[in-house]
Amino acid sequence: MDVELLARIQFAFTVAFHYIYPPLSIGIGLLMVIFESLYVKTKKEDYHILAKFWTKIFALTFGIGVVTGIVMEFEFGTNWATYSRYVGDVFGSALAAEGIFAFALESGFLGVLLFGWNRVKPWVHLVSTIGVFLGSMFSAIWIVVANSWQQTPAGYHIVGEGMKARAEITDFWAMVFNPSSVERIWHVWLGAFLAGVFLILSVHAYYILKGRYVSISKKAFKITLIIATITSLAQLVAGHASAEVVAEHQPAKLAALEGHYDENAAADMYLLGWVDQENQEVTGLAIPGGLSFLLDQDFEAPVTGLNAFPEDERPSQVNAVFQFYHLMVAIGMFLIALTLYASFLMWKKKLFTKKWLLWVFVFTALLPQIANQVGWFSAEMGRQPWVVYGLLRTNEAFSQAVTANQVLFSLILFFAVYALLFLLFVYLLNKKIKHGPYEEANDEDDDRPLTKEISEVVTG
Amino acid sequence: METILGIDYPTWWFLVIGGLFSGYAILDGFDFGAGAWHLFFKKELNRRIALNAVGPVWDGNEVWLVIGGGALFAGFPVMYATLFSSLYIPFMLFLIFIIFRAISIEFRGKEEMLWWRKLWDVCYSISSIMLAFLLGVVLGNVLQGFAIGENYQYTGSGFFEFLNPYAIMTGVTTLALFMAHGAIYLLLKTEGAMFEKLTNLLQKGMIFFMVSFAITTLYTLLYIPHLSDDFKSAPVLFAVPVLTFLSIANVPRLASKKNYKLAFFFSSLTISLLLVLVAVELYPNLLFSTVDPKYSIDVYEAASSERSLGIMLLFVAIGGPLVLGYTFFVYRTFRGKVKLDDHSY
Numbered sequence: 001m002d003v004e005l006l007a008r009i010q011f012a013f014t015v016a017f018h019y020i021y022p023p024l025s026i027g028i029g030l031l032m033v034i035f036e037s038l039y040v041k042t043k044k045e046d047y048h049i050l051a052k053f054w055t056k057i058f059a060l061t062f063g064i065g066v067v068t069g070i071v072m073e074f075e076f077g078t079n080w081a082t083y084s085r086y087v088g089d090v091f092g093s094a095l096a097a098e099g100i101f102a103f104a105l106e107s108g109f110l111g112v113l114l115f116g117w118n119r120v121k122p123w124v125h126l127v128s129t130i131g132v133f134l135g136s137m138f139s140a141i142w143i144v145v146a147n148s149w150q151q152t153p154a155g156y157h158i159v160g161e162g163m164k165a166r167a168e169i170t171d172f173w174a175m176v177f178n179p180s181s182v183e184r185i186w187h188v189w190l191g192a193f194l195a196g197v198f199l200i201l202s203v204h205a206y207y208i209l210k211g212r213y214v215s216i217s218k219k220a221f222k223i224t225l226i227i228a229t230i231t232s233l234a235q236l237v238a239g240h241a242s243a244e245v246v247a248e249h250q251p252a253k254l255a256a257l258e259g260h261y262d263e264n265a266a267a268d269m270y271l272l273g274w275v276d277q278e279n280q281e282v283t284g285l286a287i288p289g290g291l292s293f294l295l296d297q298d299f300e301a302p303v304t305g306l307n308a309f310p311e312d313e314r315p316s317q318v319n320a321v322f323q324f325y326h327l328m329v330a331i332g333m334f335l336i337a338l339t340l341y342a343s344f345l346m347w348k349k350k351l352f353t354k355k356w357l358l359w360v361f362v363f364t365a366l367l368p369q370i371a372n373q374v375g376w377f378s379a380e381m382g383r384q385p386w387v388v389y390g391l392l393r394t395n396e397a398f399s400q401a402v403t404a405n406q407v408l409f410s411l412i413l414f415f416a417v418y419a420l421l422f423l424l425f426v427y428l429l430n431k432k433i434k435h436g437p438y439e440e441a442n443d444e445d446d447d448r449p450l451t452k453e454i455s456e457v458v459t460g
Numbered sequence: 461m462e463t464i465l466g467i468d469y470p471t472w473w474f475l476v477i478g479g480l481f482s483g484y485a486i487l488d489g490f491d492f493g494a495g496a497w498h499l500f501f502k503k504e505l506n507r508r509i510a511l512n513a514v515g516p517v518w519d520g521n522e523v524w525l526v527i528g529g530g531a532l533f534a535g536f537p538v539m540y541a542t543l544f545s546s547l548y549i550p551f552m553l554f555l556i557f558i559i560f561r562a563i564s565i566e567f568r569g570k571e572e573m574l575w576w577r578k579l580w581d582v583c584y585s586i587s588s589i590m591l592a593f594l595l596g597v598v599l600g601n602v603l604q605g606f607a608i609g610e611n612y613q614y615t616g617s618g619f620f621e622f623l624n625p626y627a628i629m630t631g632v633t634t635l636a637l638f639m640a641h642g643a644i645y646l647l648l649k650t651e652g653a654m655f656e657k658l659t660n661l662l663q664k665g666m667i668f669f670m671v672s673f674a675i676t677t678l679y680t681l682l683y684i685p686h687l688s689d690d691f692k693s694a695p696v697l698f699a700v701p702v703l704t705f706l707s708i709a710n711v712p713r714l715a716s717k718k719n720y721k722l723a724f725f726f727s728s729l730t731i732s733l734l735l736v737l738v739a740v741e742l743y744p745n746l747l748f749s750t751v752d753p754k755y756s757i758d759v760y761e762a763a764s765s766e767r768s769l770g771i772m773l774l775f776v777a778i779g780g781p782l783v784l785g786y787t788f789f790v791y792r793t794f795r796g797k798v799k800l801d802d803h804s805y
Contacts, residue, residue, distance in 0.1 A: 060566075062519070063519060063562060063566060064562075066519060066522060066523065066526070066562075067522075067558060067559045067562045068559075069526065070522065070525060070526055070529070070555065070558060071555050071559075073526060073529045073530060073533070074529065074544060074551055074554075074555055076533065076541075076544075077529075077533065077540050077541050077543065077544025077545060077551075078544045078545055078548050078551050078552065079545075080541075081541035081542065081544065081545035081612075082541070084533060084537055084540060084541035084544075085537050085538050085541045085612070087537075088533055088534065088536075088537020088538070088540065088541070088764055089537060089764040089765050089768045090768070091533065091534065092533070092534030092535060092537065092764045092768045092769075092772060093534065093768055093771045093772050093775070095530040095531075095533055095534045096530060096531060096534045096535075096771075096772040096775050096776070097775055098530065099526065099527035099530040099531060100527070100775050100776065100778075100779030100780070100782075100783065101775070101779055101782075103523045103526055103527055104523065104527065104779065104782065104783040104786065105782075105786065106523070107519065107520035107522075107523035108520065108783065108785075108786025108787060108789065108790060109786060109790075110519060110520055111516040111517055111519075111520055111790040111793070111794060112789070112790060112793055114516065115515065115516040115794065115804075116793055116794075119793055119794070120793060131786075159765075162611075163611040163612075164611065166537075168764075168765040168767070168768065169764075169765060169767055169768045169771075170767070172767075172771050399541075399545035399548075400545075400611075400613050401545045401546060401548075401613045401614035401615075402545055402548050405619075406548050406549065406552075406619070409549075409552070409619075410548070410549075410552040413552065413556050414556075417556055417559050417560065420563060421559060421563060424563055424566060424567060427570075428566065428570065431570060
């Protein structure tokens with residue numbers, strides 16, 4: 001295998017693995033802030049316990065996020081040296097801002113958040129929790145700004161030629177607010193919230209089903225469900241806004257998302273389908289002219305197709321982009337339906353009477369994770385063959401000085417270490433969930449009065 | 461060229477990076493140093509105390525690495541890209557060990573079995589040692605220079621070219637420095653028999669450092685002449701090595717007086733002064749080419765545009781005091797001896 005392919009595999013693998021964790025930290029962070037604020041306001045011990053419990057799980061996701069994040073940062077230099085020289089000037093200020101305003105805020109308050117429960121006043125601790133949460137939100141802003149600049153470059157000019165060509169910043173705010181950044185930040189934030197809140201819903205649904213920590217779990221579940229419902233609905237709006245930006249600025253990607261080849265025909269919107277790349281046909285279930293309608297409110301409006309672009313300026317893996325994108329959308333729709341239905345039951349005070357629904361919630365924790373992953377895969381693969389859209393090709397961006405053997409060596413090491421890291425994560429998560437929210441394992445005291453409640457759950 | 465106080469932007473950024481790397485070396489330095497001593501403690505309780513001395517801060521310390529790396533990427537993209545792609549293997553090993561170290565810290569306390577804890581103790585200590593060593597190896601390669609050819613491309617070959625005699629020397633010296641520094645940090649965090657044992661370990665650590673530092677310095681003066689150019693052209697810079705030696709000498713003096721707080725200050729100061737020394741030796745270059753001096757990369761060639769640097773310097777001016785503020789707040793909250801509680805590792 002050549003260096004380019006190996007470097008791409010390594011980047012995809014390490015970034016996909018990394019992206020399991022920061023979204024969890026952001027989403028759990030949001031609920032930590034909510035639980036702890038409720039505690040500081042109401043002084044009810046339950047909220048304190050919830051805040052502490054989820055902080056422990058947050059610590060786990062945050063820790064893995066940091067170490068796998070260092071890998072990403074180094075990998076730009078080790079594997080993508082040409083790219084790094086090319087974009088350094090533009091990314092520079094975004095990364096510097098991330099480091100100074102986001103990471104330092106997070107790490108500064110992290111020690112107090114994790115270990116300071118007994119050492120500082122409750123409100124000081126709450127401030128630390130908010131500091132860490134805001135830090136993680138800011139961090140998402142800057143990294144999405146940097147990525148959005150790769151999708152829709154703005155505020156730069158090109159200096160130098162050949163191997164020494166690079167983009168230099170001309171207008172900082174135009175770079176930060178490049179055409180896609182605002183919509184994409186919302187989209188990413190909401191995706192991160194979903195990853196966190198559905199894990200919380202899953203764990204508390206599991207407790208309720210198993211008859212452990214039932215009363216506190218019901219409280220947590222209700223609060224989190226409200227956030228989950230709002231977030232799922234908001235994601236529909238943010239996702240649509242993102243798609244409109246793609247339509248305007250990255251027409252080749254949009255065409256790939258729906259497998260639309262015809263240069264100037266109206267485009268359908270598929271619910272599911274399969275792209276036959278050779279014959280340039282999609283078989284599947286579609287709303288005829290649906291994409292045209294979404295973009296122009298007209299079922300007949302023409303949409304630029306893939307054939308409008310030369311072969312070497314459009315993504316080659318159209319079916320993969322199509323599938324990833326549709327899976328993401330399907331999951332988004334499912335989450336809306338699920339949370340609306342559950343909210344309706346909560347309103348009718350029947351939320352905890354349906355055992356099957358709680359089981360659905362237990363497993364739904366995986367879905368936002370999958371949606372986040374495939375969403376990024378479609379965004380990044382849809383941008384190909386470019387690493388910076390229209391400016392720098394992926395096959396020109398990797399390190400010329402690095403050999404295939406070196407990349408293969410590190411790739412194998414990463415497979416091994418990340419497998420161990422993932423095992424660690426699952427093991428520790430399981431252990432923390434089994435241990436439960438209370439400091440002392442006082443299961444008996446906790447369970448006895450609840451056996452009545454669980455029998456109500458089971459019998460309806 | 462735009463300047464602030466008569467100093468141009470690339471040079472300012474060089475100073476900022478120097479500050480960040482000093483901060484990182486001081487913080488993760490005691491962290492790695494403490495880890496390197498880990499197996500010298502035989503009792504389970506002592507190992508737990510040693511681990512929890514760095515428990516609340518190691519994650520935050522590593523964020524300095526993220527910031528330092530980001531600052532390098534941002535301000536000197538050409539240097540960042542060339543350095544990281546040329547020293548591919550040591551950087552990859554560094555990443556692997558940093559993950560291993562984090563895994564060890566997290567895994568260790570989660571099971572009671574003796575073999576389990578011993579396994580992770582060994583992992584933790586070896587990765588701490590390797591991390592300190594690898595940082596020194598990278599530094600040694602930067603000081604000595606490596607094969608940079610046209611278009612900033614590395615023209616060296618082989619998996620293990622980074623592991624040359626000078627790099628090994630700087631690697632060992634860095635490890636020794638961090639071990640002495642880490643021992644002082646642990647002295648501030650422990651009591652009783654463990655404290656007594658550490659006073660003894662600190663002595664060993666300081667001797668280890670003095671010897672390896674002397675050898676490395678001698679080698680540098682004899683075999684790497686380009687590093688003393690700046691001293692010849694501006695003799696006033698000679699103050700830097702003098703101050704460094706004084707600061708180093710002050711550490712055992714304060715340690716023998718049992719004034720460990722001040723000793724920690726001076727071992728931190730020593731780390732920054734050593735980096736100032738490195739900076740003086742390098743400037744205005746960042747990377748030396750052993751192929752041809754014309755391929756060496758200096759701060760001006762490596763730097764981002766003035767506009768970009770100007771924005772970043774503004775960020776540093778606003779954010780720097782904030783960062784120092786939170787760091788101070790955290791260390792104040794956890795000052796004093798280690799107390800194990802439910803939240804400990």
